[in-house]
Amino acid sequence: MKAFILNRLLSVIPVALGVVTLVFLIIHLTPGDPVEIMLGETAQAADKEELRRELGLDRPILEQYFSFLGKLAHGDLGNSLYTKRSVTESIKERYSATAQLALSSMFLAIIIAVPLGVIAAARKDTAIDNGAMAVSLIGVSIPSFCIGPLLILVFGIELQWFPVSGRGGLDSLVLPSVTLGTAMAAILSRLARSSVIEALNEDFITTARAKGVKERVILFRHALSNALIPVVTVAGLQLGALLAGAIITETIFAWPGIGRLTIQAINARDYPLTQGCVLTIALSYVLVNLVVDVLYTVIDPRVRQK
Amino acid sequence: MTKWRKLAVFILLALISACHRAEEVPPNTFVIGVETGPAMLDPRLATDAASSKAFDLLFNGLVKRKEDFSILPDLAESWEIKDKLKYVFHLRKNVKFHDGSSFTSADVKAVYDFVLNPANKSPHRGTFKVIESIETPDDHTVIFNLKEKNAPFLGSLTFAIVKKGTETATEHPIGTGPFKLVKYKRDEQLVFVKHKDYFEGVPNLDGVIFKIVPDETVRTLELERGAVHTIMNPITPDLLPRFRKNENLKVVTQLGTNYSYLGFNMEDALTGDKNVREAIALAIDRKSIIEHILKGLAQPATGPISPASRFYEGDVKTYKRNLEKAKKILDEAGYKDPDGDGPQKRFTLRYSTSQNELRKRIAEVFQWQLSEAGIGIDIRSYEWGTFYADIKKGNFQMYSLTWVGIADPDIFKYIFHSSSMPPGGANRGRYRNLEIDKLTEMGAVTFGGERRDVYSKAQKILANDLPYVSLWYSVNVAVMNKRITGFTLAPDENLKSLKNVTIK
Numbered sequence: 001m002k003a004f005i006l007n008r009l010l011s012v013i014p015v016a017l018g019v020v021t022l023v024f025l026i027i028h029l030t031p032g033d034p035v036e037i038m039l040g041e042t043a044q045a046a047d048k049e050e051l052r053r054e055l056g057l058d059r060p061i062l063e064q065y066f067s068f069l070g071k072l073a074h075g076d077l078g079n080s081l082y083t084k085r086s087v088t089e090s091i092k093e094r095y096s097a098t099a100q101l102a103l104s105s106m107f108l109a110i111i112i113a114v115p116l117g118v119i120a121a122a123r124k125d126t127a128i129d130n131g132a133m134a135v136s137l138i139g140v141s142i143p144s145f146c147i148g149p150l151l152i153l154v155f156g157i158e159l160q161w162f163p164v165s166g167r168g169g170l171d172s173l174v175l176p177s178v179t180l181g182t183a184m185a186a187i188l189s190r191l192a193r194s195s196v197i198e199a200l201n202e203d204f205i206t207t208a209r210a211k212g213v214k215e216r217v218i219l220f221r222h223a224l225s226n227a228l229i230p231v232v233t234v235a236g237l238q239l240g241a242l243l244a245g246a247i248i249t250e251t252i253f254a255w256p257g258i259g260r261l262t263i264q265a266i267n268a269r270d271y272p273l274t275q276g277c278v279l280t281i282a283l284s285y286v287l288v289n290l291v292v293d294v295l296y297t298v299i300d301p302r303v304r305q306k
Numbered sequence: 307m308t309k310w311r312k313l314a315v316f317i318l319l320a321l322i323s324a325c326h327r328a329e330e331v332p333p334n335t336f337v338i339g340v341e342t343g344p345a346m347l348d349p350r351l352a353t354d355a356a357s358s359k360a361f362d363l364l365f366n367g368l369v370k371r372k373e374d375f376s377i378l379p380d381l382a383e384s385w386e387i388k389d390k391l392k393y394v395f396h397l398r399k400n401v402k403f404h405d406g407s408s409f410t411s412a413d414v415k416a417v418y419d420f421v422l423n424p425a426n427k428s429p430h431r432g433t434f435k436v437i438e439s440i441e442t443p444d445d446h447t448v449i450f451n452l453k454e455k456n457a458p459f460l461g462s463l464t465f466a467i468v469k470k471g472t473e474t475a476t477e478h479p480i481g482t483g484p485f486k487l488v489k490y491k492r493d494e495q496l497v498f499v500k501h502k503d504y505f506e507g508v509p510n511l512d513g514v515i516f517k518i519v520p521d522e523t524v525r526t527l528e529l530e531r532g533a534v535h536t537i538m539n540p541i542t543p544d545l546l547p548r549f550r551k552n553e554n555l556k557v558v559t560q561l562g563t564n565y566s567y568l569g570f571n572m573e574d575a576l577t578g579d580k581n582v583r584e585a586i587a588l589a590i591d592r593k594s595i596i597e598h599i600l601k602g603l604a605q606p607a608t609g610p611i612s613p614a615s616r617f618y619e620g621d622v623k624t625y626k627r628n629l630e631k632a633k634k635i636l637d638e639a640g641y642k643d644p645d646g647d648g649p650q651k652r653f654t655l656r657y658s659t660s661q662n663e664l665r666k667r668i669a670e671v672f673q674w675q676l677s678e679a680g681i682g683i684d685i686r687s688y689e690w691g692t693f694y695a696d697i698k699k700g701n702f703q704m705y706s707l708t709w710v711g712i713a714d715p716d717i718f719k720y721i722f723h724s725s726s727m728p729p730g731g732a733n734r735g736r737y738r739n740l741e742i743d744k745l746t747e748m749g750a751v752t753f754g755g756e757r758r759d760v761y762s763k764a765q766k767i768l769a770n771d772l773p774y775v776s777l778w779y780s781v782n783v784a785v786m787n788k789r790i791t792g793f794t795l796a797p798d799e800n801l802k803s804l805k806n807v808t809i810k
Contacts, residue, residue, distance in 0.1 A: 030691065030692070031691065031692045031695040031696070032691030032692060032694065032695045033695060036695075036698070036729075045729050045730055047424070047427065047431065047432075048729065050424070050427075051427055054427075082345055082346075083345050083346055083475075084346065084351075084474075084475040085475075085477075090492075093492065094493075149523055149524070149527075152524060152527055153527070156527065156531065157527055157530065157531050160531070163533075164524060164527055164528050164531060164533060165519050165521075165524050165528060166494060166495070166517065166519070167494060251520045251521050252521045252523075252524055253524070254493075254494070254517075254518060254519045254520060254521070254524065256491070256492065256493035256494050260493060260520070261493070267689075267690060267691060269691055
């Protein structure tokens with residue numbers, strides 16, 4: 001197990017290197033000049049040249065790339081060109097907000113989706129099944145820029161149960177989590193339903209039934225644990241996406257997450273901050289996938305034995 | 307199942323511990339809903355609009371500007387100007403910084419020394435490069451010696467004074483202004499409390515909060531719900547009727563200084579031809595755009611200087627919509643319409659714009675209006691960074707942009723002088739006119755009433771030559787809760803009047 005995790009952690013290095021290289025190339029090839037943005041238009045040409053030299057932006061792109069890699073190897077992401085703050089600090093600040101929102105949305109999605117999917121599978125082709133799947137279809141179809149303001153109108157303005165925007169206490173987490181969680185719950189419940197149906201057709205279920213095991217136990221212990229692998233895989237991918245920052249939801253709810261920070265960095269052509277953000281996002285993906293792989297071994301003893 | 311139950315409880319606990327209690331708005335605190343927060347809180351380095359709004363609360367300059375942009379004393383009580391080269395300022399006594407220390411001439415010198423020191427890379431260095439030396443003969447006198455005469459210099463001394471010894475790119479700025487900053491959570495909120503020793507008297511409010519809400523719909527809802535007391539520019543014009551119907555809200559407007567225009571590339575064969583520009587000026591219908599798209603939040607413009615300024619010259623050549631005349635000019639200049647009113651165009655111009663929705667809509671209306679004169683428009687909307695880089699490189703035929711916060715006519719030199727082409731200036735259209743060069747140079751060293759005459763001449767020439775086709779001046783708008791009194795909108799959108807606000 002340890003070797004497995006270590007191996008996977010080492011595989012982060014080529015992924016990170018690839019991501020960093022791609023982003024470096026893309027952002028340097030995009031038109032727009034960070035020096036211009038920093039010094040403003042009124043600055044004198046000589047000052048701009050001076051600053052460009054100081055930031056190393058006048059050097060050949062390959063040289064800039066290797067110097068960036070060198071600093072990165074020492075864990076130095078540099079300072080934001082625009083706010084002059086340390087990139088690591090800025091990301092740390094935002095990442096906690098993003099992680100909080102991502103985990104709570106995922107939690108919400110799973111506690112809704114899994115029972116819903118299992119019940120729908122057990123009552124396949126009945127009104128309950130059709131009803132649940134119709135609801136989930138609606139959930140998948142409504143985009144977050146639509147459901148967000150809708151929730152705000154109903155629960156923030158009319159009923160005044162929750163704050164409309166901003167990051168405060170637990171109550172401020174509810175509406176953005178529901179916004180993000182709904183679409184995920186919808187996808188996961190459909191997936192859970194189909195995998196449970198598949199599991200219920202397996203021979204071991206027939207055996208269990210023949211042995212007289214209670215239907216509830218069959219459903220939740222025997223069928224569900226075998227059906228969980230695809231659900232966990234997709235949930236992991238979705239969590240990875242959530243940790244990349246949900247830009248629309250963050251904007252609607254004024255949530256200070258990493259998605260907004262990334263967009264601001266790109267718009268300001270803030271090279272170090274953009275690199276830092278994208279690297280963080282890529283690493284979260286890799287780590288979430290690692291966690292998912294470890295979870296497989298928890299869910300399915302066969303994986304462990306291998 | 308217990309394994310899962312444990313995991314669920316763990317996640318729930320982790321979430322709860324990650325949360326901090328929502329902070330209630332303290333009493334007698336004015337909450338403004340803003341789109342973005344300041345990029346930087348060091349006034350010596352910041353250039354963004356959001357920062358300058360925060361600085362209105364935190365700092366004072368040596369001088370300040372009145373509504374008509376004339377200059378009044380602020381931290382300086384009075385001044386004498388000797389030979390137009392030596393500016394002697396007598397500072398107010400008993401001015402305290404937010405930390406209780408006294409404001410002295412050393413603080414003033416420190417700010418300007420910092421800006422002028424090339425090592426600090428201040429974007430404002432160019433503005434003050436005319437300063438030769440600064441002397442502080444005593445605690446309450448500052449003397450600026452200039453290298454050359456410079457008429458806009460006095461106006462530039464509105465520059466915010468931060469306490470001496472403030473670290474570069476500070477997050478905790480200390481000023482003399484009516485409010486002091488107690489907290490800045492990036493992309494969340496800025497919290498200010500009143501400065502009890504403020505030299506113009508203690509503000510009525512106990513505090514001010516800038517609540518950062520990036521989405522306009524949500525800002526609107528926060529205002530309607532009462533969690534935010536006011537929202538200001540930019541407000542989508544289509545929302546105004548809704549606000550006017552709400553009995554808890556009032557809509558306040560004030561003619562602003564933001565000037566929108568069509569810019570042309572003078573080195574292009576088509577847009578370099580004055581006949582083409584004049585035909586465009588005559589073919590567009592500003593009035594209908596102001597009425598229908600901008601819902602009255604603009605006023606037709608005659609030039610970069612707004613009527614709010616005493617340098618405004620209204621007696622210039624203006625262009626009302628006149629399609630026949632536009633067509634005639636183009637016919638006579640040899641740009642015949644191949645099929646009369648048919649679908650074919652005389653020529654097609656590339657119109658560059660940003661991805662702002664309102665600007666794109668306006669571009670589409672121009673496209674239709676100009677097609678009636680037989681001019682084809684190919685709208686290209688670009689992401690802001692790309693658009694702006696293209697404009698500066700001269701990679702355009704025509705574009706639309708807005709000049710924000712024009713306070714002094716010295717801007718003409720920066721945008722129309724032939725030596726001001728990018729990267730040294732903002733003459734993006736590569737306009738060359740010897741007379742404008744001469745007038746803008748003269749304006750910089752002419753004082754008093756004669757200065758107005760110089761710029762009046764320049765405005766007349768520009769309205770005739772059309773390096774820009776003037777569109778409109780924005781009308782500033784604020785929507786606020788009716789419980790708020792004492793808030794006045796300034797033409798340049800500054801927030802200086804916050805010190806007079808009360809909440810009923």
